[in-house]
Amino acid sequence: MRGLAISRKFAGSVMISAILVGNAFAQESFRVELGQDGETLGDMRPVFLKFESRPLPAISPEEVARRYQKLFEHSDEPEVRIDALNRLNNIRNQSGSDIGFSYEEQAVVYEEVLGSYEDILARGSFSGRLDELLYQMAKAHAHTGQHEESIQRLKQLVGLYPRSALVPEARFRIAEAAYASGDYPSAETGYRQLIDSNVSQELSTKARYMLGWSQFKQGAQAWPRAADTFMTLLDQQLPDQARLANPPVSGLDMIEDSFRVMALMASRSGDARTLVSWFSGRSDAAWHHLVYDRLADLHALEGHYARAVAINAAFATRYPDHPASAEFLAQSVAFWQKAGDGERAREARAGYVARYDSESEYRALDLPQQATWRDYARFLGDYYYATATELYAAGRSANAADAWSNAAGYYEVLADHSGSAGELLHLAGDARLQAGNPAQAILNFRRAAYGADYERAADAGWAAVRVLESRLDPQAERSALTALSEEERRFGAAFSGDERLAGLRADLANRWYELGDYDQALNYARATLTLEGAAPDQRYAAWLVTARVRQRSGEFGLEERAWRQALTLVEQVPSLEGAPGESERIRGQLATAIYRQGEKAAANGDATVAVAHFQRVSSVLPGSEVAIKARFDAANTLLKAAQWQTAINELTRFRTDFPDEPLAREVSEKLVYAYRESRQPLRAADELLRGAEQAPDPWSLKLRAAELYHQAGATQDRNALYRGWLAIAPGPQNGADHLQQQTLRQRLIESESGPDLGQLRQALVAREADSRWHSDQTLLWAGEAALVLGAEAAESFARIALVHPLATSLTRKQRALEQAQGYFLEAESFAGEAVQSEVLYRRAELYRILAKDLMASEVPQELNELETMQYQMLLEEEAYPLEERAMELHSRNHGRIASHGFDAWIERSLEALADMHPGRYDRELRWMSWNMEGSDDV
Template sequence: MMRLVPGFLAALWFISPVMAQESFRVELGRDGETIGDMRPVFLKFESRPLPAISPSEVARRYQSLFRNSDEPEVRIDALNRLSNIRDRSGEDIGFSPSEEVQVYREAISSYESILERGSFSGSLDELLYQMAKAHALTGNHEESIQRLKQLVGLYPDSPLVPEARFRIAESAFASGRYAEAEAGYRQLIESGNSAEFSTKARYMLGWSQFKQGAGAWNRAANTFVTVLDEFLPDTRSLETVNASSVDTIDDTFRVLAMMAARKRGADTLVSWLGDNGSRPWVHLLFDRLADYYAILGQTDASVAVNQAFIRYAPNHGKVPAFMLQVVEVWQRAGQPERIRQARAEFVAGFESATGYARLNQSEHEKWQGFSRMLADFHYNRGTRAAESGDINAAQAAFASAADYYEGLARRSAPKGEVLRLAGDARLQAGQFPEALADFRQAAYEVVGYQAAADAGWAAVTLLRDGVEGQRVSRDFRPSLAAVSAEADRFADRFPGDARNAGVMADLSKRWLAAGDHQRALDYSARVITSKEASGPERYAAWQVTAKVRQQQAEYGLAERAWQQALALAENAGTGHSANGLAGAGDMASIRKQLATVVYRQGEGAATSGNAEEAVRHFRRISSILPGSEIAIKGQYDAANTLLKAADWPAAIKGLERFRSDFPGHELASGISEKLVHAWVSSGQPALAASELLQAASGQPAPWTLRLRAAALLHEAGNVAERNALYRDYLATGPAVEDSSGHLQLQTMRHRLVESDAGADRWRQALVRAELDSPWHSEETLAWASRASLVLGARAAATFTSIELSHPLEDSLARKQQALETARQRFLDAEALGGDAVVSESLYRRAELYRGLARDLIASAVPAELNEMEAMQYRMLLEEEAHPFEEKAIRLHSENHQRITSQGYDAWIERSLGVLAKLHPGRYQRDVKWLSWNMEAGDGV
């Protein structure tokens, strides 16, 4: 918990009601951009016709009145009237320039005098405003700003506040206090009554944020975006920009582009702009960033910005221009492949009718030219690939060429030649859908065809190859469902064909991989029940069945299926491995899966709370796959199941046995933690701590475990071992990174203070850590405060024990040093403990000074002095002691005054007892203390 010290607002003493106030304002441009540019404007309380005498004579009289009057209000009024005469007459009369500075200094004194009295017939906010201007003119900039701040704080509703806020923020910006300037500009903007300053304030707000560095650039960007929204609210505003605003707008674009370039470029712009891509100026900002990168020679970055705008505002009217600009950038960089890619993106982007309609005439010509160039390029590439024997590349190139030719044919004339080229390209490209149609017609529509089954099988094979990715094209990507439908059609027409069982077994595996368990089971069942199915096909079907049941968490059925598959593999013998049945590696895999489903049955039993059955399943894994990893894990989980079932003795026995049997296994590393849990849960924290300490001994960073052990030792009441761990840990100098870490360390020190022989050492460490820490809690503050009081009392005792002897200078210096040590301890206690210890601290500090005064007076007179000299020496001692006694009285009195705010306590009672001795006439009374509200004049 952080404690905040309340600020002292001295200006609050000057507030008084002001009736019948008049107001005025000073406009930017006429009155100066900064306080230093302004001339003081004095309050004009009334406006009367000039008398029928010379203005110079009237001015002379008011000058004389200003010089001779002792009344501040009269002097200020005289200056006001001088200002009126100069404004009304238009003559340069009054004080000379050199006199004016002196006069304004005197006027400031008059202002201060009026404020100190708290009474003024005019408007105090205007008076403060004039004081600020006068201070600025006389070169006292800091005082000028302070008066403006006082005006804002005391009169927040004054019409002068917007300008005052602007000038305060302006001063902070000029002084390099950019965070303070940001707060000032923002407060002015958010006040709602700053129309005169809002645009410039927002612009300067952005620069204040920018000047704070990259960490504040997101805020700066949001501000600059708002500035552009204000200057360029609609499309028309782009064409009617005021000449005086051009530089501001250009600077805003420039700084946004520069910030974005130093961050993540276009991505940063998008994050700043949000989803509002309809801003009329947004394309100019992206263009500025793209140009920025291009000027730096960063071609990739420039292209990325253009592409980012296209993604950001895909429907913007400038998208075609940005895409063409990408082409131009790559052309300037001399990158043919990138040029071709950019042209292809342009053609693809406006290939549709609606897209093409977005282009103007020049862009139409570009699109057509690009299409023809790309079509010719791919056609020539296909020809070269075919000549070199690269069929796949040739087919892809011809298909691409055909696409471009067909698209161009729809939008250019003459179309005949273009379409002829497109047809030729299609002819040379592989057209798999047409091939599939031919196979199907031959197999199922041609009557009496002798090779119909082979044709039908070709259709099945083509689709299956398409699923495997061997025969695919842009418009031919068959699904597994299409293969199944084709295989079912084939099996219905040719039921006795020997190839049916194989394709069904293959489909069962494919549907399993696709995640359709029901279809996988259906096809595997058809294989298992088929008379024509071979051993390997049945083996594959049982495997699919086992995997489906396993994935569906039907582990009992899965175990049966794996047993069937294992039996087929074992009965086939090694001589049949060539027929496709399992080899030694496959059989090991089956046993592993069998062990897995048994393990899952154990998991299920454990989840349902049947610990006995779970332990049985876990332990029988060893008979299926002895020595395997899963068997070891089964033994581990058996012990862990007993642990979860709160069977602590059996769990501890099982865990210790596992650690003994498999000491190097990775699971053994967690045994220690589980044993700790078991010991703690069984009410034996000391044994748990011993386990943690044993585990920590082999760790490179052991203190996490040792501290847990210390907590358990604390719980067990083993203070000696706990303190030893605390001392060792604190000796490492641990770093504190958060409030919980601070509380942990302070708790250790506090417990050591309570139980360790070297308590003062830990008190000092406790206080020092609390004073240095940014994190506090009520507990740590109370501990540290009390420790500081104890240390202060010890230091006070040391102070008292020092006798004042000759030479007095030496002993007095030691005594004062001891006093300062004790006093600082008490002040630290106040800083930490707050009101709870202030009374005690005040009393003890007062007694330090009283003791010093008493010891000074009581100190011995040097023996070599005669009677007169001794008397003078004692008088000098009394004079030296008097300030200390007075300071003691002030501190005791301050403690006395706390009765009204904090109530009565023992330390205040002690202070009153001392005061009764020092001032018996005032304090030694038989009265009852009551609480009351002090008037303003009762303060000390």
């Protein structure tokens, strides 16, 4: 209960109790306690008020009272004693102090003087005013317990002296007596008459107050009149906000009592509806809200908390813009707390926060109310956060998400009105994140980090980073990674010294690299490395990304540097190895980077630099595949640079150092090339033969070696290889094979002598005859070989003598002729015009020799002379066609002069013709060339 204070919760109105400090009335705060002040409404009684009739003297009241008390005690005259007593009572009443006679002493004193009053009144000898005497007699009767007599005296005073200044007080006492005796209608009439008469404002106020009580005591049917009376009284006492803030001290009890009685009446009727009916038709007064307040307090004191809250709600609904509405809603929270209903108290807090969550509504609250609003919002945020945590632990994720959302909502709205906005937004972000709303969580974290004076701003900013980071998957989209990068830039700009920044940048470098944006990856790797506080693992990751980016861009020198830095770190901090053998893999990458520099220099034609790079690879990763390849490429580079001997040396060492390497099989070919280019064909050929020893197809190398022997003039070595190949060579599969084999045979024929030449020529002729692939060269070679074979056959033919028996020797000779003739015809078919003159000559000579030999053949001995003649004639007949055939062929050869010119074989044909037909051909001839110049003058 609040006591006499009009309101302890309205900052716009100074509490009335505050002005009573140091005043005796402050110790008499009124309380509604039915158990002590009556069990029923009828038992309730008002506080009786004191009245002052005269102004106090200028001297001390205690001193004046002392003097009048002394006069009363020492005077023997009744009039004097009565006058002194009268003045003494006036002083007591005006000062309000307990001075003069005590209560017990007054009873004795009035008992003593009562007789004097009666005597004086009977004698009519009183020198003073009789109205005052009647008033004092009434008072004396009252002090001696003679209340009826006291009222009679007052009624006498009113009846006899209606214009006396004491009449208003007399009427008041008469009405008060009726009230005290329970005659409330009479009391009401008396008080109303007093109000309607021309009395002082003070007495009128007291009468109106008692009028209200008289009406109240008459029961519920008179309560509307009582309410109207009390409201009129309050309108007079508290006419405006200024008076409400500073109410009259003398009327505090009346004011508070009026509120109490109105609350009692409303509580026993229609509660807020009753108040609405009372206030209808009346202008809104400064004190209306206090009636609601007392009514709500009354219900709370009686334990009817729901009704008390309903009253608060009714006021806030009817007067939404009233400054006290916030206090009423806050009071509902206190009521539910007192009732032990935490859930409804929480709902009341939520209603309060929701009612004033807009900026304008919040700003309209006074400072204490704003503090209350903040307390409620923080309470609700913390409550829902704790509840969400419990629900989540219990496996109720969906419910937990709703609770976290509620918590976040309160933290967010509170942040706009709190000095700890950063902390609240940080909490709100966490709650939003737990509720499954990462986008809103990020916004809260950002506000906490970058828009508030918050000591943990960096943590809030980092929380936003982590949220975005958690939303990335291994196949992160560019948009998501871009958002994280923007968040990093925001965080880095605000918290450049934060130790977590290096890890984030290293991670972003890797992510951008995986996404294929190498410029971004390189930028973040560089940003990581420039941070002084970057940890070894972060620097290691950054160097790895840098190395890979440089590798892709072909900046192999920078790539080498990055790999070396990474290798140094992993060697210094072995724990950086993410997997076994990682340092070796880095070495491999480093070696490759050096190797690529060598490749690049070689491509640019800088052999010296290229070889230097290639040779450095072994110092990084000796014996590795890339080191071996670098050694090999160093030699290749030297070859391309035409540094033949240096290349030969490198190749030779490579084969010696790495005999089992696949690349070693290429060394031989490269050495051959180097030897050839450096004009060392014999060494090139030897190298080929060395390679042939291990080759699956040795003859391709041997033939190449043979060609090199041929170029070097090493005919013997060459021919040995030729013979070996021709001995096993399969039939030609194409024109190249045919040309190769025929070339080898031709070279053997040209460079050798002996009985094997015939076989070579026969093979040459036979291969050409059987081949589908001819060339002018092979045909010429075959033709020449056939001519040689034909000439040899012709010689054999010529050596066969025709002896008896002629048929046998002639048959032999005929076969030899046919053989020679066949070769000559083959030669002509192969070589054509190139050998035709010789072929015609040699064919003709075969016939001429056969004819001549036939004529000179041996005559059988058993023939007689006639038979011999006949035999010779027969021989002539057989020889003649042969001779004619010979002359024909020679003549054809002779005829070639016009078309093909003169040559040695035509000349020999002419000689043969001259011998066979001297009349025609045996003459002096001079062969002249035809000159077209000057032919017109011939």
